[in-house]
Amino acid sequence: MKIYNYAAGPAKLPDQVISQIQEELPSVQGSGMSILEISHRSALFENILADAQQDLRDLMKIPDNYHILFFQGGGTGQFAAAPLNLATNHRKIALLDSGHWAVRAGDEATRLGFDMDTLASTKNIQYQSLPHLPENQNLDQYDYLHLTMNNTIEGTAYHQPVRPINTELVADMSSNFLAETYNVTDFGLIFAGAQKNLGPAGVTVVIVRDDLVHKVENVPSILDYDLFVKKNSLYNTPPVFPIYTAGLVLKWLKEIGGIDEMQKINEQKSQMLYDFLDQSKLFTNHITPSDRSLTNIPFTTGDEQLDNQVINAATEHGLMSLKGHRSVGGLRASLYNAMPIEGAQVLVDFLEDFEKHYQGGH
Amino acid sequence: MKIYNYAAGPAKLPDQVISQIQEELPSVQGSGMSILEISHRSALFENILADAQQDLRDLMKIPDNYHILFFQGGGTGQFAAAPLNLATNHRKIALLDSGHWAVRAGDEATRLGFDMDTLASTKNIQYQSLPHLPENQNLDQYDYLHLTMNNTIEGTAYHQPVRPINTELVADMSSNFLAETYNVTDFGLIFAGAQKNLGPAGVTVVIVRDDLVHKVENVPSILDYDLFVKKNSLYNTPPVFPIYTAGLVLKWLKEIGGIDEMQKINEQKSQMLYDFLDQSKLFTNHITPSDRSLTNIPFTTGDEQLDNQVINAATEHGLMSLKGHRSVGGLRASLYNAMPIEGAQVLVDFLEDFEKHYQGGH
Numbered sequence: 001m002k003i004y005n006y007a008a009g010p011a012k013l014p015d016q017v018i019s020q021i022q023e024e025l026p027s028v029q030g031s032g033m034s035i036l037e038i039s040h041r042s043a044l045f046e047n048i049l050a051d052a053q054q055d056l057r058d059l060m061k062i063p064d065n066y067h068i069l070f071f072q073g074g075g076t077g078q079f080a081a082a083p084l085n086l087a088t089n090h091r092k093i094a095l096l097d098s099g100h101w102a103v104r105a106g107d108e109a110t111r112l113g114f115d116m117d118t119l120a121s122t123k124n125i126q127y128q129s130l131p132h133l134p135e136n137q138n139l140d141q142y143d144y145l146h147l148t149m150n151n152t153i154e155g156t157a158y159h160q161p162v163r164p165i166n167t168e169l170v171a172d173m174s175s176n177f178l179a180e181t182y183n184v185t186d187f188g189l190i191f192a193g194a195q196k197n198l199g200p201a202g203v204t205v206v207i208v209r210d211d212l213v214h215k216v217e218n219v220p221s222i223l224d225y226d227l228f229v230k231k232n233s234l235y236n237t238p239p240v241f242p243i244y245t246a247g248l249v250l251k252w253l254k255e256i257g258g259i260d261e262m263q264k265i266n267e268q269k270s271q272m273l274y275d276f277l278d279q280s281k282l283f284t285n286h287i288t289p290s291d292r293s294l295t296n297i298p299f300t301t302g303d304e305q306l307d308n309q310v311i312n313a314a315t316e317h318g319l320m321s322l323k324g325h326r327s328v329g330g331l332r333a334s335l336y337n338a339m340p341i342e343g344a345q346v347l348v349d350f351l352e353d354f355e356k357h358y359q360g361g362h
Numbered sequence: 363m364k365i366y367n368y369a370a371g372p373a374k375l376p377d378q379v380i381s382q383i384q385e386e387l388p389s390v391q392g393s394g395m396s397i398l399e400i401s402h403r404s405a406l407f408e409n410i411l412a413d414a415q416q417d418l419r420d421l422m423k424i425p426d427n428y429h430i431l432f433f434q435g436g437g438t439g440q441f442a443a444a445p446l447n448l449a450t451n452h453r454k455i456a457l458l459d460s461g462h463w464a465v466r467a468g469d470e471a472t473r474l475g476f477d478m479d480t481l482a483s484t485k486n487i488q489y490q491s492l493p494h495l496p497e498n499q500n501l502d503q504y505d506y507l508h509l510t511m512n513n514t515i516e517g518t519a520y521h522q523p524v525r526p527i528n529t530e531l532v533a534d535m536s537s538n539f540l541a542e543t544y545n546v547t548d549f550g551l552i553f554a555g556a557q558k559n560l561g562p563a564g565v566t567v568v569i570v571r572d573d574l575v576h577k578v579e580n581v582p583s584i585l586d587y588d589l590f591v592k593k594n595s596l597y598n599t600p601p602v603f604p605i606y607t608a609g610l611v612l613k614w615l616k617e618i619g620g621i622d623e624m625q626k627i628n629e630q631k632s633q634m635l636y637d638f639l640d641q642s643k644l645f646t647n648h649i650t651p652s653d654r655s656l657t658n659i660p661f662t663t664g665d666e667q668l669d670n671q672v673i674n675a676a677t678e679h680g681l682m683s684l685k686g687h688r689s690v691g692g693l694r695a696s697l698y699n700a701m702p703i704e705g706a707q708v709l710v711d712f713l714e715d716f717e718k719h720y721q722g723g724h
Contacts, residue, residue: 077598
């Protein structure tokens with residue numbers, strides 16, 4: 001039975017990348033050593049790191065005045081690092097509350113002693129649309145505005161960034177990084193955990209504009225942008241294998257034709273599922289169409305028991321990890337870059353079939 | 363040509379573990395999904411995590427009142443986490459300066475606003491012996507004493523822990539973790555980056571006594587012991603693959619017979635090299651014999667150019683990464699758990715041969 005993995009992250013990687021890792025696991029680039037064993041100070045790894053940085057720069061058209069850094073600690077680490085490194089002037093951050101991960105980012109900043117103002121929220125409508133800034137709102141009292149570009153749990157995405165006035169934009173791009181095209185220069189800082197579209201869990205990409213990086217006090221070294229810029233992400237031992245794997249995924253994405261091409265494929269995949277859901281009499285996606293995510297699609301029958309029945313039947317058919325996040329319930333299909341179009345088709349076919357039999361049975 | 367990798371870390375892993383990873387990379391435990399793709403909330407990963415914890419508990423005889431946690435960020439992360447979590451009473455830490463990594467630990471605590479007193483140092487003798495506490499020194503003004511159990515760069519190790527009076531002992535065991543037997547109850551906190559004896563870079567083990575863990579303020583969540591205890595290391599997405607690999611290494615170590623057995627093998631390997639160095643007329647190890655490390659053995663001809671000649675000739679023979687740390691120079695052989703006895707023999711044979719030809723040429 002072929003397995004399809006719709007997990008929200010860690011998530012599916014390209015088959016081609018898994019094969020390549022498997023093939024060269026005992027001896028990376030003919031070195032006689034495994035990628036799991038080589039020194040991070042070796043020329044071999046330095047080249048792997050430089051290649052990953054350059055490929056990412058090419059793919060996202062990242063200008064020279066932005067640094068590309070690799071950290072450990074995931075998005076949660078960056079919820080701390082962003083204020084510690086960037087909110088040093090006003091110690092005050094603005095937030096649009098678009099869901100669970102926006103709240104978590106705000107909580108971490110608050111925990112570390114920063115002021116956090118939630119300027120808009122769609123919590124009262126269960127996050128079924130995205131919050132936006134009041135028009136022309138001046139934000140000059142804030143060090144930055146924090147935005148969760150894609151809300152993994154709620155299934156929404158800012159396909160265009162909110163444009164704050166008089167402050168910087170900080171984007172948590174964890175779950176649609178490399179899945180749709182953004183203009184890097186709209187942001188002061190972009191970060192993303194790898195484990196959705198870039199690689200395995202254990203590495204976090206930070207893209208930060210040079211003029212925002214400065215010496216900071218009282219910040220743990222492993223979260224210090226300035227140190228990581230100066231040491232080119234080699235201040236301490238980096239997560240070698242996750243960076244290597246991310247490098248292979250970036251090369252795979254280049255072969256596909258880059259982010260614009262990937263976005264078209266992602267639109268095609270997600271549209272197949274949204275089209276099905278919108279005509280279905282059994283399943284519903286509740287998100288305002290213009291705010292719908294390309295990568296994370298929650299849906300429900302509206303009946304918890306029936307939802308669980310669908311999930312169990314899907315699992316028996318090899319369609320894995322379709323359970324929605326516990327805070328939302330229902331089902332969720334994550335259709336990240338590595339999910340082939342076939343994976344969206346198989347899911348729609350299964351749901352269609354389930355609906356047919358379900359209604360036949362009533 | 364067979365390659366032998368003497369890197370100080372990331373370092374050699376057991377061949378058997380590399381083979382197993384390779385074999386099950388496309389489908390871990392018959393799941394049809396790669397370990398690189400599975401959710402950290404899956405039963406599959408929860409079992410992998412529980413197994414790794416239990417195997418480590420068995421191997422090190424860790425009592426129930428100690429927690430086993432997995433962090434990201436390496437030893438450098440723990441240089442921050444240890445004071446942030448444990449030095450909350452006096453905000454004052456005692457240090458024995460046994461070399462580079464002890465100093466780095468002290469610098470990180472200082473950077474974060476803690477007082478750090480260096481109670482003894484062997485810097486003036488190039489760290490060729492270990493510093494010890496003045497006898498019966500009362501440390502009740504300190505939250506803990508920080509000890510680097512094995513000095514990766516200088517080649518020394520505390521084979522018995524220093525026993526401070528009236529304070530806790532915090533041990534950085536990064537480079538001899540699982541390589542020799544210690545009594546866990548001698549320590550309040552043990553931490554170790556995986557990339558020497560446990561697994562690939564990207565995961566850090568923390569073993570901490572329960573009564574030392576408490577709610578802390580103003581600490582980034584990814585360094586918060588209390589949170590990680592409450593969430594069993596799953597507060598955020600953990601480094602799934604490094605934990606999985608560490609789990610395989612732990613099972614391999616159990617098969618070998620545990621840490622006591624491993625220590626005997628490590629003693630045998632290191633003794634072969636020390637015996638050679640001590641009788642050699644060309645190469646010297648400068649460390650006081652009783653303080654010598656089992657895992658990291660620096661040596662030199664005393665002539666930088668000649669040292670480089672040896673390193674180059676070794677590389678040509680497939681003996682890799684023998685260059686000493688830049689702060690010490692010379693050569694260094696790391697003989698971690700995964701290095702077979704054969705690897706020590708091959709190195710001794712090579713050095714013997716080099717010496718013979720070198721002296722023949724003069």
